[in-house]
Amino acid sequence: MTRTGLVLLAAAFLLSTPFISADAESEPQIRHHKIAKGFHVLYGGNGLGASVGVIETSDSLVLVDAMRDRTTAKLAAALQEISDKPVSHVFNTHRHEDHTSGNSAFVEQGAILVRQANGPGAGEGRQIRFEKKVILNVGGVRFEAYSVQSHTPEDALIRVPAANVIFLGDTFTTNWHPTFYSGGEAGQLAVVERVLALADDKTVIVPGHGNVTNRQGVIVYRDAFRDWMDRMRELASAGWTADQMAADVELKSISKRFLQDGSRDEMRPAGYRRFIKRTISTELTTANESVLPHLGEYVGTYRYADGMLLRVELAEGGLTIFEGGQLSGHVIPLSKDKFHFPGRLEGEGHLTFQFDGGGNVTGATYVGEDQSWPAARVRD
């Protein structure tokens, strides 16, 4: 686990908590939806994890995501009802635990993981890792996976033309608000436009959470998202606080349009306020203009006490951070020494930089909620 990557797991938790049942007595069950011959969706929720897509090929089952490790026995039983063919491949839509911690049981039985290359776990088990896209033929069925970036740096859209289905992971939901904290507004809109270009009127659209929908559902989501961003920008530029925004009737009414599948009428107040704060953090926090001409001075390699390297590279409007060779994210300057990770809330980590008497950058510190990790600059 890298330090600056910690919040990616936290974000998974935030997305999954609303689905934990308040009633601990009733044991949650996977809900099985047969969409067509050889094409099923197994709904998780209630703490079980995200939805799983199941495609039957001539000699195997192919999964899109694998729920949680603690759900594995239930998932295996649900698959057994579909077919006794083995699972040959598991596509992961992104790294979050509610989608991937169930991978290992299938990998141990010989399944191949297919995931975007920015995801973790390189070298674990048998894997196909792709940069932009990969096309696989499994038992006579064609699978296409495309790299996008909205919810995480390694989102994948999985398309199966024969079943006319597109799996979107958490770049799209029908029972929750957008969680576009990695790709920002542009990344979110790029995903929906990509899907609209790939889908026809009969395409089944499978979100990471919530019931399946169709192309029209993606249009409803896109239009609500645009309206959400417009209203948020309007309120932010008028100087409203997050609490004032939470009380805005127009914003609230836009938010309800994301809840398309009818399973809830509105978001819980705490979740709704967090969505507002994350929108501000992701897209409405502005870089300190006076620092932008000096970004090149921060570029370089830094070493934590345990030897792990932090690499800082120049990016448009900010800096890109890599830890241990893995992409952690983008940071924008709030001041000369404090940089913000868009999408993260106060307490979820930021970067500070240290200087010598001559104003040269000598170190970087990752500041977490209750711990900090300093890294000294390495001459390169």
Ligand SMILES: [Zn+2]
């Ligand atoms: Zn997620």
